[in-house]
Amino acid sequence: xxxxxxxxxxxxxxxxxxxxxxxxxxxxxxxxxxxxxxxxxxxxxxxxxxxxxxxxxxxxxxxxxxxxxxxxxxxxxxxxxxxxxxxxxxxxxxxxxxxxxxxxxxxxxxxxxxxxxxxxxxxxxxxxxxxxxxxxxxxxxxxxxxxxxxxxxxxxxxxxxxxxxxxxxxxxxxxxxxxxxxxxxxxxxxxxxxxxxxxxxxxxxxxxxxxxxxxxxxxxxxxxxxxxxxxxxxxxxxxxxxxxxxxxxxxxxxxxxxxxxxxxxxxxxxxxxxxxxxxx
Ligand code: ACK
Numbered sequence: 001x002x003x004x005x006x007x008x009x010x011x012x013x014x015x016x017x018x019x020x021x022x023x024x025x026x027x028x029x030x031x032x033x034x035x036x037x038x039x040x041x042x043x044x045x046x047x048x049x050x051x052x053x054x055x056x057x058x059x060x061x062x063x064x065x066x067x068x069x070x071x072x073x074x075x076x077x078x079x080x081x082x083x084x085x086x087x088x089x090x091x092x093x094x095x096x097x098x099x100x101x102x103x104x105x106x107x108x109x110x111x112x113x114x115x116x117x118x119x120x121x122x123x124x125x126x127x128x129x130x131x132x133x134x135x136x137x138x139x140x141x142x143x144x145x146x147x148x149x150x151x152x153x154x155x156x157x158x159x160x161x162x163x164x165x166x167x168x169x170x171x172x173x174x175x176x177x178x179x180x181x182x183x184x185x186x187x188x189x190x191x192x193x194x195x196x197x198x199x200x201x202x203x204x205x206x207x208x209x210x211x212x213x214x215x216x217x218x219x220x221x222x223x224x225x226x227x228x229x230x231x232x233x234x235x236x237x238x239x240x241x242x243x244x245x246x247x248x249x250x251x252x253x254x255x256x257x258x259x260x261x262x263x264x265x266x267x268x269x270x271x272x273x274x275x276x277x278x279x280x
Contacts, residue, residue, distance in 0.1 A: 026099070031057035031165055036095060045080055046096065050089040060165030061089055067141060067164045075129030077152060077162040096160065098153035101208070105148060105215055118157055119212040125159035126151055130205055133161070134198040141169045142196060146204035147185045148211050168196075184217070 026034040029048050037047045050061045068079040068091075078094040098104065101122060104114055114122070126146075133141040143150075143161065150163040166180050181190070187203035189195045211217065 031060045044095045046093045048091045064164045065091060067167050067169055073129060073132040075125045075160050076132060077160045096152035097155040098157055100149045101151040101153060102148035104153060105211055106217055122159040123209055123212055126205060126208060129161040130201055139169050140198060141167050142198055143167050143201050145181050146201050147182050148208055
């Protein structure tokens with residue numbers, strides 16, 4: 001961690017993960033399973049485990065450790081330590097007791113438990129985290145995969161950005177990186193031209209704002225290829241609000257599900273040109 005480097009002993013973590021029971025699994029992260037663990041000093045933490053790793057997973061693991069170890073901000077997940085051993089490794093984070101925003105908004109048990117006041121606070125916290133990445137990190141960091149499942153909530157529902165496996169800190173690399181991110185959150189200019197800037201994160205943040213407002217996922221249960229073709233085709237048209245009605249015909253011809261298209265349309269239109277009179 002910035003100013004107080006901490007290497008957690010591999011044996012300690014291995015022992016902790018061996019003791020895991022099913023209900024200690026918090027979920028599946030970018031490159032591995034995330035567990036709840038108790039360290040020797042009784043501190044409860046979250047541990048992401050890298051197992052039988054592919055090259056991509058190792059790269060994401062190293063990237064996450066490298067970037068997070070240089071960051072310190074109340075709205076960025078705290079890295080407590082890490083450990084590697086051959087092809088396995090652990091990253092230890094502060095435990096975020098209320099899981100992700102995505103689970104809070106869309107999960108089976110929570111429904112719409114977040115009040116409007118809490119949603120506003122989540123929006124503000126996330127914006128502060130993003131501002132830190134773009135304005136205060138040197139060099140600036142682009143998250144590249146901002147979405148509700150990467151916004152975590154602590155015991156007091158403070159929101160923190162997480163999952164920096166795909167993030168980039170070096171502006172010079174920006175255009176050579178293969179297209180990645182999550183459909184539904186990817187900015188149109190990045191999807192169409194591979195143009196990546198800090199505004200790509202701002203676009204994704206706009207989608208998260210829409211989720212907070214509507215309580216719905218931006219694009220739901222759509223095959224990636226189908227989703228990509230909708231987004232690629234629809235986005236340029238949607239930039240101009242007046243062309244919105246043109247969307248319907250080609251979509252029917254292509255037998256794509258209108259419900260999904262309207263979600264993409266709503267996201268695009270509201271993000272590109274927010275409606276001042278819009279009310280949740
Ligand atoms: O939505 P969730 O409950 O919150 O499920 C996902 C899953 O692991 C994969 O990311 C949860 N998770 C990730 N990091 C943490 C953390 N530091 N504290 C608590 N839960 C976490 C996340």
